[in-house]
Amino acid sequence: MNFQRIQEKLNILADAAKYDVSCSSSGSKRSNTNNGLGDSSGMGICHSYTEDGRCISLLKILLTNHCIFDCAYCVTRKSNDVKRAAFKIQEVVDLTINFYRRNYIEGLFLSSGIFKNADYTMERLIAVAKKLREEERFNGYIHLKSIPGASDELMYEAGLYADRLSVNIEIPTISGLKLLAPDKKHEDFTKPMLKVKNELIRFKNERKIIKSTPKYAPAGQSTQMIVGATGETDKDIMYSATYYYKKYNMKRVYYSGYVPVAEDSRLPSIGSQVPMLRENRLYQTDWLLRFYGFTVNEILNNDHPNLDVDIDPKLSWALRNLHHFPVDINTADKQMLARVPGLGIKSVHKIINARRFRKLNWDHLKNIGVALNRAKYFMICDSRNWERRDLDADRIKGMILKQSVGKFRNQYSQQLALFN
Amino acid sequence: MNLSKTLIYDGSFNGFLTAVFIAFEEKLEVVDIQRNSQEQGGLFSETETIFTNVEKAKRVWNGIRNKSNNSISQIYFAFLSEADGVELILYTYIRKLMSSKNGKQMDYSDGTVLRISKLARSVGREKHRMEAFVRFQLTKDDIYFANIEPDFDVLPLISKHFRSRYADQQWLIYDVKRKYGIYYNLERVEMVSLNLNEIHFNKIHKSDAFLNEEYDYQTLWNDYFKSTHIKSRINRKLHTQHVPKRYWKYLSEKKETA
Ligand code: SF4
Numbered sequence: 321m322n323f324q325r326i327q328e329k330l331n332i333l334a335d336a337a338k339y340d341v342s343c344s345s346s347g348s349k350r351s352n353t354n355n356g357l358g359d360s361s362g363m364g365i366c367h368s369y370t371e372d373g374r375c376i377s378l379l380k381i382l383l384t385n386h387c388i389f390d391c392a393y394c395v396t397r398k399s400n401d402v403k404r405a406a407f408k409i410q411e412v413v414d415l416t417i418n419f420y421r422r423n424y425i426e427g428l429f430l431s432s433g434i435f436k437n438a439d440y441t442m443e444r445l446i447a448v449a450k451k452l453r454e455e456e457r458f459n460g461y462i463h464l465k466s467i468p469g470a471s472d473e474l475m476y477e478a479g480l481y482a483d484r485l486s487v488n489i490e491i492p493t494i495s496g497l498k499l500l501a502p503d504k505k506h507e508d509f510t511k512p513m514l515k516v517k518n519e520l521i522r523f524k525n526e527r528k529i530i531k532s533t534p535k536y537a538p539a540g541q542s543t544q545m546i547v548g549a550t551g552e553t554d555k556d557i558m559y560s561a562t563y564y565y566k567k568y569n570m571k572r573v574y575y576s577g578y579v580p581v582a583e584d585s586r587l588p589s590i591g592s593q594v595p596m597l598r599e600n601r602l603y604q605t606d607w608l609l610r611f612y613g614f615t616v617n618e619i620l621n622n623d624h625p626n627l628d629v630d631i632d633p634k635l636s637w638a639l640r641n642l643h644h645f646p647v648d649i650n651t652a653d654k655q656m657l658a659r660v661p662g663l664g665i666k667s668v669h670k671i672i673n674a675r676r677f678r679k680l681n682w683d684h685l686k687n688i689g690v691a692l693n694r695a696k697y698f699m700i701c702d703s704r705n706w707e708r709r710d711l712d713a714d715r716i717k718g719m720i721l722k723q724s725v726g727k728f729r730n731q732y733s734q735q736l737a738l739f740n
Numbered sequence: 741m742n743l744s745k746t747l748i749y750d751g752s753f754n755g756f757l758t759a760v761f762i763a764f765e766e767k768l769e770v771v772d773i774q775r776n777s778q779e780q781g782g783l784f785s786e787t788e789t790i791f792t793n794v795e796k797a798k799r800v801w802n803g804i805r806n807k808s809n810n811s812i813s814q815i816y817f818a819f820l821s822e823a824d825g826v827e828l829i830l831y832t833y834i835r836k837l838m839s840s841k842n843g844k845q846m847d848y849s850d851g852t853v854l855r856i857s858k859l860a861r862s863v864g865r866e867k868h869r870m871e872a873f874v875r876f877q878l879t880k881d882d883i884y885f886a887n888i889e890p891d892f893d894v895l896p897l898i899s900k901h902f903r904s905r906y907a908d909q910q911w912l913i914y915d916v917k918r919k920y921g922i923y924y925n926l927e928r929v930e931m932v933s934l935n936l937n938e939i940h941f942n943k944i945h946k947s948d949a950f951l952n953e954e955y956d957y958q959t960l961w962n963d964y965f966k967s968t969h970i971k972s973r974i975n976r977k978l979h980t981q982h983v984p985k986r987y988w989k990y991l992s993e994k995k996e997t998a
Contacts, residue, residue, distance in 0.1 A: 334967040355907045371969040373978030422876045
């Protein structure tokens with residue numbers, strides 16, 4: 321190993337990859353059955369945390385930061401004056417294996433700038449994964465970035481070795497994409513996504529009949545959108561996320577507050593604040609859609625195109641829909657319980673369990689761990705007084721905010737508990 | 741009425757279970773169960789030394805397991821916390837469990853039950869952390885070696901995890917505080933007690949137990965760690981919440997700061 325050369329490459333190519341926010345290493349089943357190296361059958365493990373508090377579980381690097389394209393929001397773009405480097409296939413394999421053997425990582429996240437063309441680049445990403453699986457007998461996690469525009473055959477092959485595949489949409493609207501990534505076409509993103517989706521379905525069906533059908537991207541596919549680079553609204557972002565969840569069976573959509581990386585008149589200038597709170601609100605909305613039974617137009621619509629900054633989206637929805645409240649904790653169905661601000665899914669389950677034995681009052685709820693300072697305005701239980709009395713939305717909001725200073729300030733990271 | 745007794749055992753889990761067996765069988769009034777290293781000798785009780793008997797221990801283990809699978813792991817985890825007086829609390833807990841009709845209906849408002857589940861949870865959390873924070877260093881003898889210094893005795897709990905993950909390399913994880921390790925020799929995991937006089941922290945100074953290449957990889961990892969931060973998003977408080985400072989001296993990415 322030529323240490324200095326590798327060191328230089330790693331510094332360049334890890335630095336350029338850090339803006340990708342996907343970090344998950346869970347959701348795959350690939351156990352170590354051949355006495356080889358590694359096992360991905362459990363939950364993902366965060367081996368360390370960045371100084372901004374995000375989990376480090378994968379070696380996240382670019383194969384190269386040479387790129388023929390010039391997307392305005394990207395450090396790697398052609399016109400940006402940065403040092404360039406490229407890993408050899410074997411170098412990435414060695415780094416992954418040696419990091420994994422030392423228990424630094426759960427696996428590899430490999431992305432790349434586009435050199436020559438999409439297929440040429442994709443082939444190289446696949447070659448790394450194939451080597452890891454076949455020569456090194458590696459069962460750790462592999463996440464490959466699908467290169468926009470890559471052919472169906474290559475997308476098929478990628479899924480045989482990778483646990484997860486992703487194509488980053490980056491810009492949530494087609495018009496924004498035209499403006500900032502003039503070299504790319506919308507179909508370049510959607511075509512590989514569609515192929516992956518269809519292969520996942522095919523795998524599921526064949527697997528029912530033939531047990532030995534080779535695994536295809538067992539952790540599914542994900543994508544990422546940059547937030548705050550163009551003037552899109554939260555509504556634009558979440559409608560397009562919903563579209564991708566539905567149309568392409570995405571496992572996850574990630575939201576990444578835009579970090580200005582180059583001076584460009586089309587974009588926020590260098591030194592502008594990263595919209596982290598906004599990013600967090602989008603993750604909260606994403607949770608409400610995936611786990612709480614909300615539909616996107618309940619939370620964002622023409623009357624309400626952007627999420628509130630000072631309160632979370634569930635509370636915001638409740639305040640705009642006071643006619644659904646108060647909810648009777650002792651009789652309401654699960655769906656409605658989940659809509660009460662201050663009630664998380666866990667509390668909802670506990671309530672449903674506990675109310676079989678007795679009628680619940682404030683004390684019971686407190687013991688269960690309900691955030692009463694918020695919930696009390698939206699519910700009644702087996703107690704005589706109802707806290708909301710005749711308060712209107714503004715009053716309720718004011719009272720909640722007064723009691724929870726600091727609490728919201730802590731919510732700057734997507735990896736913190738999102739809300740109760 | 742039996743004389744009250746303090747039972748002395750060898751500190752092993754089987755030893756503890758044997759003590760429980762004897763207490764049940766001889767209907768002793770147990771005032772304490774102590775490991776022989778920290779034996780205090782109560783003023784008003786007689787002591788009895790228990791000799792570990794795997795058969796008897798097994799019977800207690802099976803008895804508990806038949807009541808509740810969840811309880812057996814709670815008991816084992818809590819035992820490994822090495823908390824002061826944990827043996828007596830566990831003994832009380834086991835008696836409660838045995839006299840309950842159905843292990844599942846343990847009352848979580850009960851002080852003993854609550855205490856045990858709390859201890860078990862702390863141990864579980866550290867088990868998980870150690871699975872994350874072990875940093876192997878490759879020795880010249882081709883063994884991947886790691887030091888840890890956990891608050892609780894979690895080595896027995898993490899052995900399976902590392903066994904299934906690193907099936908094709910020899911490794912040794914050494915608990916600096918308790919002076920023993922688990923060693924995988926490509927066939928099985930063994931407990932080894934060692935008294936290492938040189939502790940290989942992730943210090944900048946090199947030890948000749950390791951290959952040069954080892955230090956290269958540590959540097960690469962350290963570099964990688966540095967290049968993952970996004971400056972404009974730094975949040976150190978969150979960082980140390982996730983990676984508590986007491987673990988830093990064993991983390992290669994924290995080399996300079998340790
Ligand atoms: S194609 Fe990808 S790597 Fe190249 S400039 Fe655009 S976003 Fe960056």
